[in-house]
Amino acid sequence: MSIRAHLRISGRVQGVFFRDGTRDMATRLGLGGWVRNMPDGTVEAVFEGNEGRVKEAVEWCRNGPPHARVSDVRVEWERPAGEFSGFEIRY
Numbered sequence: 001m002s003i004r005a006h007l008r009i010s011g012r013v014q015g016v017f018f019r020d021g022t023r024d025m026a027t028r029l030g031l032g033g034w035v036r037n038m039p040d041g042t043v044e045a046v047f048e049g050n051e052g053r054v055k056e057a058v059e060w061c062r063n064g065p066p067h068a069r070v071s072d073v074r075v076e077w078e079r080p081a082g083e084f085s086g087f088e089i090r091y
Contacts, residue, residue, distance in 0.1 A: 001050075001051050002048065002049060002050065002051070002080045002082070003048070003049075003050075003051045003054050003077065003080060004033075004046065004047070004048040004054070004077070004078045004079065004080040004081065005046070005047045005048075005054050005055075005057070005058050005075050005076070005077060005078070006044075006045075006046050006075070006076040006077075006078050007043075007044065007045045007046070007047070007058065007061055007073055007074065007075050007076075008038075008042050008043075008044055008073070008074045009042055009043040009044075009045065009061055009064070009070060009072070009073050009074075010041075010042050010070070010071050010072040010073075010074075011068065011069045011070040011071035011072065012067075012068060012069040013041075013042065013043045013064060013068050013069075013070060014037050014041055014043065016064070016065060016067040016068045017065050017067070018035075018043050018064050018065055018068050019035045019036070019037065019043065019089045020065075020089070021064060021065035021068075022035040022043075022045055022057075022060075022061065022064075023035060023087055023088070023089055025057060025060050026047060026057055026087040027086070027087050029049070029050075029053040029056060029057055030049060030050070030053065031047045031048060031049040031050075031053055031054060031057055031087055032047075032048045032049055032083075032084025032085065032086060032087060033045065033046040033047045033048050033049075033084055033087050033088075034046055034084075034087065034088050034089070034090045035087075035088075035089055035090070036089065036090040036091065045061065047087075048080050048081070048082075048083075048084055058073070058075055061073055
């Protein structure tokens with residue numbers, strides 16, 4: 001079953017390769033979606049794909065890459081749209 005998660009990640013998550021790490025992890029898991037830095041210092045991400053793999057990606061974001069310090073992850077579960085052909089960093 002395909003699911004979609006929309007995340008907002010807070011903490012020290014910019015300037016620590018969070019976007020790169022997220023893209024690498026999502027690509028390895030075969031997920032579609034995107035990740036981007038937000039002006040307020042958070043990171044926003046959308047993952048879409050296999051339920052187990054999307055949940056694995058959400059759990060990865062609770063820690064992030066080695067230099068990140070995640071303080072909060074807000075997750076909204078949305079209806080999958082099937083719009084992604086891969087995972088990208090948005091600017």
